[in-house]
Amino acid sequence: MLTGFHVAVIGGDARQIEIIRRLHEWDAQVYLAGFDQLNGSFTECIDLDFEGPHVEMLDAIILPISGTDENGCADGIFTNRSLCLQVDWLKKTPVHCQIYSGIANDTLQKIAEDADRKLIPLMNRDDIAIYNSIPTVEGTIMMAIQHTDFTIHGSNVSILGLGRVGMSLARAFDQLGAKVTVGVRSTAGAARVHEMGLEYMDMKDLDTYDMNFDYLINTVPAPVVDASIIKKLPSHALILDLASKPGGTDFRYAEKRGIKAILLPGLPGLVAPKTAGKIVASVICKELQEIDRKVEE
Incomplete structure (x- = not known):
């Protein structure tokens, strides 16, 4: 379970919907950015305020499978909002906060490095x-x-x-x-x-x-x-x-x-977003449990 965990999901496609559902099943508190066109589908979630106190509580940030563009901005098919990562607000997250992305370009790697936060490119994993x-x-x-x-x-x-x-x-x-x-x-x-x-x-x-x-x-x-x-x-x-x-x-x-x-x-996200989302969600949830053990030690 992820009781007491605070996780932000920023942008993405239908795969992220399944990730959000799985995080709820594991009892995490989820913050959303880039899902304002879902018409209140996730009433248990909190809108992420990049300038607010939520940032200081985050244990993990989940980006789209496609990562970010060269400007550090994430795509989101459920919003017209700009979803750009900034080093300044990433530095406000707890030291153990991890950033999950499907793939990571040079810009995203540089942002994570400058913020001194661990970046995990999920598509580099064999499983x-x-x-x-x-x-x-x-x-x-x-x-x-x-x-x-x-x-x-x-x-x-x-x-x-x-x-x-x-x-x-x-x-x-x-x-x-x-x-x-x-x-x-x-x-x-x-x-x-x-x-x-x-x-x-x-x-x-x-x-x-x-x-x-x-x-x-x-x-x-x-x-x-x-x-x-x-x-x-x-x-x-x-x-x-x-x-x-x-x-x-x-x-x-x-x-x-x-x-x-x-x-x-991103073909899996087009033809089988539910299955593709479950695959990613399962790995992320297990990774987050590892953070919990490290923090307790």
Whole structure:
């Protein structure tokens, strides 16, 4: 239980709704910023006053999965309010206050460092990333079906990256009957793909391969699907880019070539926010209990 804990949830999407519910179940006092358009759905919560005494009580601050932008501001789909982190008010929080974010850019890391508060990028955790790959895979399959007029079964699929999401995608599309080729960066990755019974490409030399793929799915947060790759794709190909913004695809060139390319960051929050929120909430609640033990010691 989190009785006596004070937690602020700042901005985010529908996943945050599930996090708020779970915090209530664990008996935490929750403060909200960026949820004013929910029409009083959480009457037990308190509106967070960034300049008020609430800040001095906070044990944790929960930011959106997307973190903040380059100005340190968090997105919130339930508000038009500006939700920007400031070092001055973060310094007013207790020393043990932790900041949770899905991902953390340089700006957010600098803000946390200047405020001398611990920042926890949740998507760096293997457990969350692996659990999160489940709704990511389901959402990718849904988008693949919606945006094409042919079946996944029998199609040629390229998946760039063999990380936690890439591996789950490769298995799922293989089980659906697609011919799967995985882009890897290491000999270990190539060995793993071979063990899975799939084909692999060396991502350092992507432009040397025949790119006759019906689906090209990118998981790498770097500019890997450039013009040299896109120009080799068949005109009916669909590019699904799952990397965080701005993705790893040259969307301008894809449009010029008439190839449909869709950026899909935060896919779990779009297709299964309840499940995705529960995954994050469970980890945060356990982490907060660890703070309690440290404080008591």
